[in-house]
Amino acid sequence: MKFFIDTANLDQIREAQTLGVLDGVTTNPSLMAKEGITGEKNILKHYVDICNIVDGDVSAEVIAVDLKGMIKEGEALANLHPQIVVKIPMIEEGVKALNYFSDAGIKTNCTLVFSVGQALLAAKAGATYVSPFIGRLDDNSTDGLTLIEEIRLVYDNYAFETEILAASVRHTMHIVNCAKLGADVMTGPLSAIKGLLKHPLTDIGLAQFLADHKKGN
DSSP: OEEEEEOOOHHHHHHHHHHTOOOEEEOOHHHHHHTTOOSHHHHHHHHHHHHTTOSSEEEEEOOOOSHHHHHHHHHHHHTTOTTEEEEEESSHHHHHHHHHHHHHTOOEEEEEEOSHHHHHHHHHTTOSEEEEBHHHHHHTTSOHHHHHHHHHHHHHHHTOOOEEEEBSOOSHHHHHHHHHHTOSEEEEOHHHHHHTTOOHHHHHHHHHHHHHHHHHO
16 A cells, blocks of 8 residues: 655655655645645746655646636646646546546546545546545544545555545555455645554564663663
8 A cells, every 4th residue: 555645735745755655645635734835836847845755656636617717827837747646626627637647648537526426527528536534524424534545445446546545544444455355545744644653562572672772781
């Protein structure tokens, strides 16, 4: 499973990179605004700054909701850096844009996916990644993990190359369960990734080892 971090915070991205497990970054206008990054010029520069930290794919989201606008923005984003993946919303014009970018050899991430049918359309249109938002489904009394399982089944049935990118990951068990279900990628906060390090028996065992070592000296 690939690990992406979902943020626009450069310090958090650097910290995740130093762990040696980071495969990419996803971000969006809301995350940019959270870091005080506003204005088109600053946002575009920030995407490049992120690409210069990580080795893998960096998803950059279009704002337009019409095909012409998505193509214009998407091409500009793709030209920023070879690692950029154009993030496209799951709407009718978005599906058309996915197909356009697929034919042009530009990587895409279809975002705001909440059903198997949407994931199927994205794969048919040639999306590189499809992003089911499992946390948001959980927030609305729907099991987000079931969606991952169902998309995996459909994609395996037809050998789609589109990668399942589990998005809106909130905690460590989301990551573990997505791995069990065969998600290709997960994207979440640094806290969820670092949470995988923790186990009380590890802490107890290490404390005992150190105490025994001290006695021996």
